[in-house]
Amino acid sequence: MLIRNFVNIVFIVAGIVMITAISFNKLSVWSLIVLVFCWVLITTYGVLNIKAEYFLKSLNNNPNIKEKKVAITFDDGPDLNTLKILEVLDKYKVKGTFFCIGKQIETHPDIAKEIIKRNHVIGNHTHTHDKFIDIYSTNRFINEIEDADIAIQKISKKKPLLFRPPYGITNPNIARAVKxxxxxxxxxxxxxxxxxxxxxxxxxxxxxxxxxNGDVILLHDTKLITLSVLEQLLLFLQSNNYTTVTIDELFSIQAYA
Incomplete structure (x- = not known):
């Protein structure tokens, strides 16, 4: 059972009990208001925190990994800065996972092809990454995912199976779309x-x-500061005997259909 379902059941039962108590003047109506406020807070946390797995299941890290392995992921590309990121990854012989925006792939198809050519993994990060995408309807969000799939397939010849929601936000519409x-x-x-x-x-x-072991790191290949941070991070991982793997390797899943 998803956490959301459990929370909703608990709050519905509590609400019924409170309404009954209020009707017999055993409780103040403020008790019900506080209950609703608590439900709103918990639900908001679930929307904003993908690790909560409130609306859908997500792979956030792999605590079962015994070896010193981590995955480095990059969001929002491809971008001109991505080429510099790729050079740093090559320098340390490291592979990453890039969650790409469909429109960015259409703008920079050669850079997207370079990601594939260098044996990194590309995942779906929606087609537009619109700032209001978290309030899209289920059907509109499905279109976002499918359009990004098409853009990725054009350059990789493979259908991506990995998806990361923009901003890490989840809600019932996104959950239905991904299903x-x-x-x-x-x-x-x-x-x-x-x-x-x-x-x-x-x-x-x-x-x-x-x-x-098994941690998943979030970076953005669109930011200049990430370039400097990445090199320092790879030096840290190297000196601490960590191996960097792609998401599909970390979780033993398929990256493409």
């Missing part, structure tokens, strides 16, 4: 915040602090 398209949802448990934090040192510390 329809059949993708495996990939989250993360090491968020760098390289899109908002201006300090390389702080970003690197966020990633490396308490790093464990």
């Amino acid at each position: 329809k398209t059949g993708h495996t949802v990939i989250g993360w448990n090491k968020r760098s915040f390289d899109t908002t934090i201006p300090s390389e040192k702080v970003i690197l510390k966020r990633i490396t602090n308490n790093l464990k």
Whole structure:
């Protein structure tokens, strides 16, 4: 049972009990208001935190990995900066997983082909990554996923099976869309915040602090600061005997159909 279903059942039962008590003047109506507020808070947390697996199942890390293996993932490309990211990965003989936006692939098809050529993995990150995409209807979100699949297939000749929701946001419409398209949802448990934090040192510390076997690291190949952080991260992993693998390797799943 998804956490959402369990939470809803608990709150519905609690609500019925409270309404009954209020009708007999045993409780104040404020008790019901507090209950509803708590439900809103929990649901909001579930929407914003993919690791909560509130609306759908996602692979955020693999704690069963015994070897010192981690996965580095990149969102929002391909971008001109992606070429520099690829050079750094080549330098350290490391493979990454790139969750690409369909429109970005259409804008930079040669860079997308370069990702494939260098044996990295490409996953689906929707077609537009619109800032209001989290309120799209189920059908519109299905179109977002399928259009991005088409863009990826054009350059890879393979249908991607890995999907990461924009911003890591999930909701019932996204859950229904992913169930329809059949993708495996990939989250993360090491968020760098390289899109908002201006300090390389702080970003690197966020990633490396308490790093464990099977962790999934989130970076963005569209950011210049990520380039510097990536090289420092790879040096850290190398010195601490970590191996970097792609998402499909980390979870022993298929990246493409």
